[in-house]
Amino acid sequence: xxxxxxxxxxxxxxxxxxxxxxxxxxxxxxxxxxxxxxxxxxxxxxxxxxxxxxxxxxxxxxxxxxxxxxxxxxxxxxxxxxxxxxxxxxxxxxxxxxxxxxxxxxxxxxxxxxxxxxxxxxxxxxxxxxxxxxxxxxxxxxxxxxxxxxxxxxxxxxxxxxxxxxxxxxxxxxxxxxxxxxxxxxxxxxxxxxxxxxxxxxxxxxxxxxxxxxxxxxxxxxxxxxxxxxxxxxxxxxxxxxxxxxxxxxxxxxxxxxxxxxxxxxxxxxxxxxxxxxxxxxxxxxxxxxxxxxxxxxxxxxxxxxxxxxxxxxxxxxxxxxxxxxxxxxxxxxxxxxxxxxxxxxxxxxxxxxxxxxxxxxxxxxxxxxxxxxxxxxxxxxxxxxxxxxxxxxxxxxxxxxxxxxxxxxxxxxxxxxxxxxxxxxxxxxxxxxxxxxxxxxxxxxxxxxxxxxxxxxxxxxxxxxxxxxxxxxxxxxxxxxxxxxxxxxxxxxxxxxxxxxxxxxxxxxxxxxxx
Amino acid sequence: xxxxxxxxxxxxxxxxxxxxxxxxxxxxxxxxxxxxxxxxxxxxxxxxxxxxxxxxxxxxxxxxxxxxxxxxxxxxxxxxxxxxxxxxxxxxxxxxxxxxxxxxxxxxxxxxxxxxxxxxxxxxxxxxxxxxxxxxxxxxxxxxxxxxxxxxxxxxxxxxxxxxxxxxxxxxxxxxxxxxxxxxxxxxxxxxxxxxxxxxxxxxxxxxxxxxxxxxxxxxxxxxxxxxxxxxxxxxxxxxxxxxxxxxxxxxxxxxxxxxxxxxxxxxxxxxxxxxxxxxxxxxxxxxxxxxxxxxxxxxxxxxxxxxxxxxx
Numbered sequence: 001x002x003x004x005x006x007x008x009x010x011x012x013x014x015x016x017x018x019x020x021x022x023x024x025x026x027x028x029x030x031x032x033x034x035x036x037x038x039x040x041x042x043x044x045x046x047x048x049x050x051x052x053x054x055x056x057x058x059x060x061x062x063x064x065x066x067x068x069x070x071x072x073x074x075x076x077x078x079x080x081x082x083x084x085x086x087x088x089x090x091x092x093x094x095x096x097x098x099x100x101x102x103x104x105x106x107x108x109x110x111x112x113x114x115x116x117x118x119x120x121x122x123x124x125x126x127x128x129x130x131x132x133x134x135x136x137x138x139x140x141x142x143x144x145x146x147x148x149x150x151x152x153x154x155x156x157x158x159x160x161x162x163x164x165x166x167x168x169x170x171x172x173x174x175x176x177x178x179x180x181x182x183x184x185x186x187x188x189x190x191x192x193x194x195x196x197x198x199x200x201x202x203x204x205x206x207x208x209x210x211x212x213x214x215x216x217x218x219x220x221x222x223x224x225x226x227x228x229x230x231x232x233x234x235x236x237x238x239x240x241x242x243x244x245x246x247x248x249x250x251x252x253x254x255x256x257x258x259x260x261x262x263x264x265x266x267x268x269x270x271x272x273x274x275x276x277x278x279x280x281x282x283x284x285x286x287x288x289x290x291x292x293x294x295x296x297x298x299x300x301x302x303x304x305x306x307x308x309x310x311x312x313x314x315x316x317x318x319x320x321x322x323x324x325x326x327x328x329x330x331x332x333x334x335x336x337x338x339x340x341x342x343x344x345x346x347x348x349x350x351x352x353x354x355x356x357x358x359x360x361x362x363x364x365x366x367x368x369x370x371x372x373x374x375x376x377x378x379x380x381x382x383x384x385x386x387x388x389x390x391x392x393x394x395x396x397x398x399x400x401x402x403x404x405x406x407x408x409x410x411x412x413x414x415x416x417x418x419x420x421x422x423x424x425x426x427x428x429x430x431x432x433x434x435x436x437x438x439x440x441x442x443x444x445x446x447x448x449x450x451x452x453x454x455x456x457x458x459x460x461x462x463x464x465x466x467x468x469x470x471x472x473x474x475x476x477x478x479x480x481x482x483x484x485x486x487x488x489x490x491x492x493x494x495x496x497x498x499x500x501x502x503x504x505x506x507x508x509x510x511x512x513x514x515x516x
Numbered sequence: 517x518x519x520x521x522x523x524x525x526x527x528x529x530x531x532x533x534x535x536x537x538x539x540x541x542x543x544x545x546x547x548x549x550x551x552x553x554x555x556x557x558x559x560x561x562x563x564x565x566x567x568x569x570x571x572x573x574x575x576x577x578x579x580x581x582x583x584x585x586x587x588x589x590x591x592x593x594x595x596x597x598x599x600x601x602x603x604x605x606x607x608x609x610x611x612x613x614x615x616x617x618x619x620x621x622x623x624x625x626x627x628x629x630x631x632x633x634x635x636x637x638x639x640x641x642x643x644x645x646x647x648x649x650x651x652x653x654x655x656x657x658x659x660x661x662x663x664x665x666x667x668x669x670x671x672x673x674x675x676x677x678x679x680x681x682x683x684x685x686x687x688x689x690x691x692x693x694x695x696x697x698x699x700x701x702x703x704x705x706x707x708x709x710x711x712x713x714x715x716x717x718x719x720x721x722x723x724x725x726x727x728x729x730x731x732x733x734x735x736x737x738x739x740x741x742x743x744x745x746x747x748x749x750x751x752x753x754x755x756x757x758x759x760x761x762x763x764x765x766x767x768x769x770x771x772x773x774x775x776x777x778x779x780x781x782x783x784x785x786x787x788x789x790x791x792x793x794x795x796x797x798x799x800x801x802x803x804x805x806x807x808x809x810x811x812x813x814x815x816x817x818x819x820x821x822x823x824x825x826x827x828x829x
Contacts, residue, residue, distance in 0.1 A: 053792065054599040061555065135566045137555060190600040206610055206780030207683045230682055234776045236665045237681035240673040246680055365791070395548025395793045402552055432561070 044224045044510060046503070047232040047241055047250035051206065056189040057178035058127075058136045063414065063501075066175050067251075068209050068229055070502045072114075073178035073195035076105055076124065076156075077168050081498035083328060084275070084417050086168035090119070090179055090196065091156070100163030100454050105156045111218040113181045114193075114200040121150035126182035128158075128171075138177060140425075140432065141170040163452045165459060169418040174502065198222040198506035207231055223494065223509040242267065242487060248510070249488040249495075251503070255313040255368075258485055267487045270497035271315070274484040277322045277422070278368070278412035279476040280360070280376065285404060285437035289358075293350035295474035298358075299336045300343035301383045302376065308480040311372040316482040321467050322413070322422040324481035326499070329419045331464045333471060343383050354384025361401070361409040365394035369410040372479065376410075401435050409435075412482070415500050419463040420451060427466075427475045438475035521818065528810040535806040536588070536799070540581050543795050550597045550793035571597060584799065593803075594796035598788075603800035606785060613683050614781035617704065617774075618766035620697050622759065624705025625712050630755075633716025634748070637724065648713060655710025664703045664776035671699060681778035700777040704770050708762050715758050716751070723751040753820065760816035767812075768805035 052065035057073055060066070076091040091105040111119035128148045131139050144164045149157045158167065171177050181194050193201040199211035199222060212226040230247055232238040238252035243266065253261065261269045282289040282298065289295060304318040317325065320334040347354065360376065362369035370391055377387035392400065400406055416422050425431045428447050429439040443466055450462035470476065484501045491511025498504065551567045568574050572583070587594060593603035632652075636645040672680035678699050684692035771783035782801060789797040 051788070056600075059554075135563045137563065139563055187600070205685075206613070206784070207778060230778070231780075232681045232778045234661075234665070234668075234681065234778065237668050237672075237776060237778060240668050240680035241682075243673060244676050244680065246672075246682075393548070393791065395550075395553050395791065396546075398552045399547045399549055402549075 043228070044226070044249070044505070044508070045228045045230055045247040046505070047230050047238040047247040047252060049231075049233050049238070049252045051231045052209065054190040055193050055201070055204075057175050057180075058131050058138065059190070060176075061137055064231075067503050068211070069175045069178065069193070069195075070197075071199045071211055071227060071505050072193050072197045072201055073175050073180075074197050075172045075175065075177050075179060076107075077172035079169070079173060079417055079498075079500055079502075081496060081500075081502075081504070082272075084169075084499060085328075086172050089172070090124075094168075100165070100452075101160045103158045103160070103167055105158070107154045107156065108218060109154070111196050112216050113196055114214055115181070116216075117181055117183060119179070119181075119196050120153040121156045122153070123179055123182045124148070124156045125150045127178065127180045130180070130186075131177070141177065163454055165452070165454050165456075166418040166420050169421070173417040173421070174415055174500070199227055202226065217506075220507070222506045224505060227505050239487075242489070245489065248492065249486065251484075251486045251501075253485045253487055255311075255315040255485075258313065258315050261487050266490050268490055268492065270486045270488070270495075271483045272497045272499050273317055273324045273326050273481055274501055275324060275327065275416050275481070275499050276412050276414045276484075276501075277319065277324070277416075277478060277481050278316075278372070278410070279322075279478050280372075280408055280410050281436040281476050282358075282408040282474065283404065283406055283436055284439070284475070286407060288350065288352045288356065289407060291350045291352070292473055293346040294352055295477070296472075297343040297346035297350070297383065298380065298385070299474050299477050300339045300346065301380050301385070302336070302477065302479075303338045303379055304336075304479060307372055307375045307379065310375045311368045312480065312482055315485055316480040318480045320478055321471055322416075322476070322478055323419065323467075324499075329422075329460060329463065331467050333464070333468055335471065340382055347383070355386055356384060357386045357388055357407075359388045359390050359407040361390045361392060361397060361406045363394045363397040363411070364391055365397075366411065368482075369412075373410055404435065404437065417500065419460075423447060423463065423466055423470060424451065427470050436475060438470075438473065440469060440473055440475075443469045443473070443475075520821065521814070524814050524817065528814065531810060532803065532806055536585060536803055537581070539799050539802045540577075540584065543793070543798050544577060544580075546793070548793045550795065553792055554597065584796075588800075588803070593800035596789075596797045597794045598792050598797075603796050606797060607782065607800060607804055610780055610782050610785050612685060613779055614767060614783070616686065616693070616697055617700055617770070617779060617781055618763060620701035621704040621708055621766050621770075622763055624701050625708035625762065626759070628705065628709035629712030629716050633713045634720050634751075636713070636717045637720035640721065645717075648717070652710035652713045655706050655713075660703055660707055660770070660772045661776050663706065664700070664773055667699045667703060668776070681776070683778070683780050700773050700779050703773050703777075704766065708766070712755070712758060712762065716755055719754045720748070720751040723748075726750065756819055757816050760812045764809045764812040767808050 048064055048067050050062070050064040052060065052068055053062045054060050055065060055069065057069045074090050076089060077086040078089045079085070080087050090108055090111065092108050094103055094105045096103050107121060107124070113119060125148050128142065130136065132142050132145065144160050144162050146159045146161045151157060160167070164170065178195065180189070184194055191204065196218065198214055198217045198219070200214045202210045202212045204210070208228055208230045210226060210228040213222050213224060215221065232241060232247070232250070232252060235252045235254045235257065238247070238250045239257065241247045242250050258269070258271070261267055282295050284290050304320070308316050308318045319325070320336055321331055323329045323331060358380070360373045362373045364370060370389070373387065373389045377389060380387050401409060413422070413426070424447050425433040427434060427438055427443055429444050446462055446466035446469065450459055450466060453459040453462055471478065484497050484499065486497050488495065492508060494507040494509045495505070551564055551571065551573065554567065555564060572580060584594060591604070595602055596606060632648050636648040639645055668680050671677050678695050682696060684696045686693040768782060770781070771787050773779065774781045774784040775787070785797065786801045788794070789801060
């Protein structure tokens with residue numbers, strides 16, 4: 001068995017094109033005795049579900065891209081993998097002026113980019129200005145920023161138009177806020193990378209991307225010689241590749257397969273409640289869903305536990321608000337129970353006659369929305385609501401969502417960190433993502449006050465009040481928080497699933513030979 | 517002969533222009549917006565307008581088409597919305613994988629079809645013929661993705677003979693290339709092979725009943741000689757056509773199999789481009805598929821007239 005596995009590793013492990021002086025066998029042996037792979041110091045292959053669309057961290061929105069970029073670029077601060085508290089990274093410390101309008105960051109010393117140029121404050125200014133001036137994908141995160149300056153090489157000052165207590169999560173929540181080198185040729189960023197992170201981009205093709213250890217990494221040197229990301233969209237292929245040691249890690253685990261891995265001796269299964277949430281949104285600008293009673297009637301007809309079980313096979317946790325249990329911002333508020341009589345009473349009160357047809361727009365790109373809609377249809381039937389499931393591909397889905405052409409839709413929000421990420425753009429009147437056209441002055445006022453409240457406790461209270469209003473009005477009908485699920489070969493150490501699903505391989509170590 | 521080639525080439529050019537207009541119209545008619553997609557769920561109007569203008573999508577459609585066509589004539593198919601890479605490069609990058617898979621699949625298909633189809637035709641309604649019919653029915657009806665997953669579970673999982681997915685370029689590692697090629701090629705080859713088996717059987721049957729074969733038999737030629745010389749040569753003619761069409765189809769990528777086996781071919785590229793509404797890549801890919809079909813058709817026709825003296829140019 002071992003011999004075959006090794007053979008498979010040797011023949012199936014991709015030897016990446018000898019671009020840029022591939023350092024086969026030149027890297028320092030970390031002494032953990034791994035079989036030397038393409039990059040030396042242990043070959044590690046991770047199977048991910050999709051090919052990154054591009055590698056420009058400021059432009060991509062694809063999770064697959066961020067899985068790779070996570071290991072290549074750094075941000076000024078990073079979320080803690082469990083609590084999401086912002087911790088130092090390229091910035092070692094920061095302070096805020098008493099009026100909350102000026103933030104001063106001190107930068108780490110002795111950091112170099114992968115191409116050898118030293119990292120300075122000018123690189124931070126360049127990176128942030130690029131996002132702001134070119135209105136790139138994440139420019140909204142700088143909406144309150146007036147200016148970014150560098151008084152000296154080790155200091156960055158961000159001045160604000162109004163207090164922004166969640167500035168740290170805005171600049172550090174994910175690698176979309178990565179620090180690039182100011183000398184970069186921007187036209188190459190989609191396919192090349194030059195970061196300060198633990199691994200440097202070595203090569204990419206249509207089937208895989210490979211990274212090699214960056215020996216001058218400013219923090220702890222990674223234990224792996226390199227990481228190869230193989231794109232295996234078919235779960236059966238990814239999981240077979242894992243069991244045959246063609247790959248050592250994958251997140252392509254369908255919910256119905258999770259149970260079978262829990263007692264599998266050859267792999268470790270990592271599961272945490274993630275910060276993603278999935279929901280149903282009804283069109284507040286379209287009768288009869290503009291009536292809060294109708295939306296509440298639907299909320300009373302839904303059996304969340306059954307729906308979550310059917311859609312996610314026990315790998316998600318039902319929740320009536322957005323923020324998952326375990327987060328410091330979690331708010332225990334669950335006003336709805338499955339109560340058909342109450343649901344019928346509400347419909348009557350709204351003067352809505354049944355049978356009533358409700359189109360629910362879902363997308364085949366996120367199959368769990370299709371499953372969830374099927375369950376929802378059966379749950380709303382006794383109430384006299386006929387659900388018409390409208391399955392679209394994601395491009396069409398987004399198009400219809402943008403035009404407001406729907407009765408209701410289902411989707412999830414991924415990778416949120418701060419409560420503002422969970423509630424502001426989606427539920428404030430005229431919010432950029434308020435496609436359901438929900439509008440309540442009380443909610444707006446609470447969200448506006450929460451956005452500038454410097455005191456954490458007071459801020460949490462404001463968001464709780466806002467969340468309560470949003471849930472009561474059924475702006476979104478929150479359903480569940482899915483678990484982040486990943487599996488890897490037994491014996492791998494130094495790796496944990498993060499609640500934001502960022503995949504950090506810089507502390508991961510392969511088992512030493514003889515204990516696998 | 518040359519007259520035919522010139523006439524057919526001119527026809528092909530007209531078809532290509534037609535295809536390019538149809539493709540352009542279709543991809544822009546389909547709902548969905550590449551800019552909206554690129555922004556994902558975090559939408560911002562200012563960003564959206566800026567991106568649209570940068571991609572030239574705010575221009576009138578006709579102007580967009582002529583701009584694209586003009587560049588295409590000079591061999592410039594534009595750049596991908598998603599990655600910013602030149603479309604030509606993206607297509608070229610995937611040709612080796614597609615060509616490997618198409619070639620290997622046709623090989624598998626012919627290895628199945630010619631012996632099995634011929635044997636069935638020589639003994640119609642025998643046990644062998646019945647078995648062949650049933651097998652090719654199964655091959656035609658079983659969905660490719662299911663077949664692919666089964667092959668993965670058995671030959672990659674249980675037996676561990678081949679990788680479960682992925683592609684190894686021939687230039688890097690010939691042995692790895694072959695190993696990565698076997699399962700996807702068998703999956704598509706079984707399907708193509710089933711189609712070609714039925715076809716071989718009927719064309720051999722037809723050839724056997726032809727007059728000159730009856731004459732040859734009456735002259736007392738041995739069965740084997742008759743088969744080799746008179747039957748197969750005639751029977752293989754139509755097979756050339758069908759194989760050409762199958763090859764063209766395979767060269768435009770076998771989407772389902774490419775997804776299952778993580779095979780970085782043109783089918784996968786086309787699918788990703790549709791999903792992302794990456795118009796330049798999609799237009800370039802469809803143009804190439806049309807070109808492949810036209811060229812292979814032309815080659816088949818020319819081969820035909822070379823092989824069959826009855827067809828005059």
